[in-house]
Amino acid sequence: MLDDLSDLIARWHEYSQDTRYQEDFGFIDHIHEVTRAEVRDRLWEELLARIYQGDLDGIWLTPRDIVDWSDVGDFSYNHFGPFVDLRIEDYLQCLRTSTPKLSTLKRYTVNYHSIRNDVAVPCGNVHQCLYGKIEDGEDVYILSDGKWSQVSKGYVNDLRDFLSAEVRINDDLNLPPYLVTYDEKDFNKEAGKNDDFVFFDREYPHVTDWAERFELCDLYHIPTRAFVHVKKWRDRSSSLSHLFAQGAHAVNRIADDPRVLATLHEKRPGIGLDPDSFVASNHEIAYVILAGKKEWPFFTQVNLRLHVKELKRMGYRQVTVTPIPVSSQNTSSS
Helix, strand or coil: CHHHHHHHHHHHHHHHCCCCCHHHHHHHHHEEECCCHHHHHHHHHHHHHHHHHCCCCCCEECCCCCCCHHHEEEEEECCEEEECCCCHHHHHHHCCCCCCCHHHHHHCEEEEEECCCCCEEEEEEHHHHEEEEEEECCEEEEEECCEEEEEEHHHHHHHHHHHHHHEECCCCCCCCCECCCCCHHHHHHHHCCCCCEEECCCCCCCCCCCCCCCCCCCEEECCCCEEEEEEECCCCHHHHHHHHHHHHHHHHHHHHCCHHHHHHHHHCHHHCCCCCCCCHHHCEEEEEEECCCCCCCHHHHHHHHHHHHHHHHCCCCEEEEEEECECCCCHHHC
16 A cells, blocks of 8 residues: 555646646636635624615525425524515514624524424524625625635626626516416416426426436427426525526436437427437527526526536537516416
8 A cells, every 4th residue: 555655646746736627617716715814804794784784785595504495384583483485684673683793693593494394494593594795806705604705806707707698588488477476386387388388297207217217397498499497596506506407417318318308209299309300509408597686696606607518518509597577467367
């Protein structure tokens, strides 16, 4: 073992000089944890002042732990609640004082009500669940999981420019209104009433029957040949990261296993997904975000760029992201 040590060290040194990671993970070189206590204190002071003043743009609450959202009923902060969603405005209503402090953030536990088990499940305290962004000159500071990281403004601008150039809104889908009473399935079902869509519901969820099952997409839009993936915005990066990963996973399965399109074509021959004539460049990946906001968390944007690059390398025509606002339409008329 010791005789091989010098060779191993030489190999590890060679690996450490490899810069190929920069093609997809270059952000690593541009983000660093803030370790100076005086800088952290200044950032917390500014963030808390913004919260106190009601300036909540770019400030959200997001569960620290991974949760199964199909099991989430509502939220509470310690014994205060329930609240329908996870919102910093609701947390502020629970405080006895109008001046939030760092110590106060740590005293309030974020809980969700488990539908299956009928119990309150903790998913971090407010300090750990708080996401924020502060711009300061040429630097941008990101708060996530209770820690501050510094990102160069040049990288943030480069990321914004990439997404502006490579990702557009799909105005051709002709999607229905998104009512506040809808969950994702309700919205997909309503969209599926349009003959331009194929709705992949539970009775038709998988295109093959092997052990590792997956859903090809939520909806398939026949006119634009778009694989449509739908997710509700929940003020957290993990939700959208999961959405973007779904699109990449599905097209990788198409590429790796010929049974995917063959089985789908056998079941639905009229939708134009014949495996013998399938060309990736004729299709697009369309992400639909229900109740989406204008600004996403930094790491959500990084994740989207990674998946856009992957999908473009696989030859797909384009990637679109379409936010659907909550409709003011009366639910009784739907």
